[in-house]
Amino acid sequence: MASLFEPYDLAGHRLTNRIVMAPMTRSRARENDVPNEMGALYYRQRACAGLIISEGTPISREGQGYLFNPGIYGPDQIEGWKKTTRAVHERGGLIFAQTWHVGRVSHTSIQLNGQAPVSSTAKQGGMAFGYNDEGRPDMLAASTPRALETHEVKRVVGDFAQAAVNARMAGFDGVEVHGANGYLFEQFLNAELNDRSDEYGGSRENRCRLLLEAIDASIEKIGAHRVGVRISPYGQLFDMPAYDDTEATYLHLAAELNKRHLAYVHIMDQGAQGQEAMPREFLRKFRDAYEGTLLFAGNLDKQEAQKLVDEGTIDLPVFGRPFTSNPDLVERMKNDWPLTPFDPDTFYGGDARGYVDFPTYQEEQERRARFGEG
Numbered sequence: 001m002a003s004l005f006e007p008y009d010l011a012g013h014r015l016t017n018r019i020v021m022a023p024m025t026r027s028r029a030r031e032n033d034v035p036n037e038m039g040a041l042y043y044r045q046r047a048c049a050g051l052i053i054s055e056g057t058p059i060s061r062e063g064q065g066y067l068f069n070p071g072i073y074g075p076d077q078i079e080g081w082k083k084t085t086r087a088v089h090e091r092g093g094l095i096f097a098q099t100w101h102v103g104r105v106s107h108t109s110i111q112l113n114g115q116a117p118v119s120s121t122a123k124q125g126g127m128a129f130g131y132n133d134e135g136r137p138d139m140l141a142a143s144t145p146r147a148l149e150t151h152e153v154k155r156v157v158g159d160f161a162q163a164a165v166n167a168r169m170a171g172f173d174g175v176e177v178h179g180a181n182g183y184l185f186e187q188f189l190n191a192e193l194n195d196r197s198d199e200y201g202g203s204r205e206n207r208c209r210l211l212l213e214a215i216d217a218s219i220e221k222i223g224a225h226r227v228g229v230r231i232s233p234y235g236q237l238f239d240m241p242a243y244d245d246t247e248a249t250y251l252h253l254a255a256e257l258n259k260r261h262l263a264y265v266h267i268m269d270q271g272a273q274g275q276e277a278m279p280r281e282f283l284r285k286f287r288d289a290y291e292g293t294l295l296f297a298g299n300l301d302k303q304e305a306q307k308l309v310d311e312g313t314i315d316l317p318v319f320g321r322p323f324t325s326n327p328d329l330v331e332r333m334k335n336d337w338p339l340t341p342f343d344p345d346t347f348y349g350g351d352a353r354g355y356v357d358f359p360t361y362q363e364e365q366e367r368r369a370r371f372g373e374g
């Protein structure tokens, strides 16, 4: 049986262990959405993970739905990310960038020239983090989007390809195309929401087309072994309606992804985000349909992760919230040391507090000893 703490060959990348850190938006790039030193320190602290997937990084201003997300489209952003990738590599870690377009989950106050966000449709849904009427940062209902014209869809595909090139320039080991959580790609995949009549709407093949084109364009630029994709089948985050063709849509996607020999496919179960959980039978079906490395995130602990790996349901378990408050999560799990509970109040925005000030277990012990507590 494979231990979580043994190395894993991910399409030629040597992971020192099977523990993956989930992509997590932390909204701390307050200076022009440029990745900063504090972000580099945050990732450096967590480089014990076999693989880190960065927070969602917008591929364009159009693709941004929240203030203070570090992007991957401007030269300053590419320079900024170099601090992070260098820091992670110095500790022997690996890091992929999660390339992200939010689609309709945005607000006119953060779009260029106050334009409407774009989507597969003109139907409104979701919450964005933009400026309110008083000009203050605030959670707001997303603005009504406009449906992308067919030729514009090709331009978005090009933006993903450029983001892959930029990610490599910034020193990332690869990209994870963000096809999950109600953002642009799900707005196309979803049979109920997507009301297009061009080649990107209607049939299963057409609804999957945009995601596959963005993946293919990324592969063409940086190679399949450097491209992964995240999906969240059955997810309803940001007002995604349930639809009958869900299982068939994602199994079709699995068959298509088999042809592409990606670094990995990453499934996220939104049950951990207060949504309805993904049926476990579906995970098994996807496993049977998909031949490559499969990552899975959603409420895992060490025992459940080991069980899913042992039974062959997944290859690499992904941990999100536990990594926020346990920079040395791998060591803690390996030694069965207690975990520090995470703090949802400091997930998004703010400063160093709740971000880079969580000690490792050993630092905690030293502090206790020094102050005579332990």
Ligand SMILES: Cc1cc2nc3c(=O)[nH]c(=O)nc-3n(C[C@H](O)[C@H](O)[C@H](O)COP(=O)(O)O)c2cc1C
Binding pocket: 022, 023, 024, 025, 026, 055, 056, 098, 178, 180, 181, 230, 268, 269, 272, 273, 297, 298, 299, 300, 318, 319, 320, 321, 322, 347, 348
């Ligand atoms: C603060 C926070 C930010 C997140 N940001 C992202 C993100 O940028 N991209 C993404 O795909 N998922 C995001 N997620 C979801 C996580 O990647 C992960 O799937 C989720 O937290 C479930 O894993 P967990 O139960 O181990 O925390 C975020 C979750 C949290 C808690």
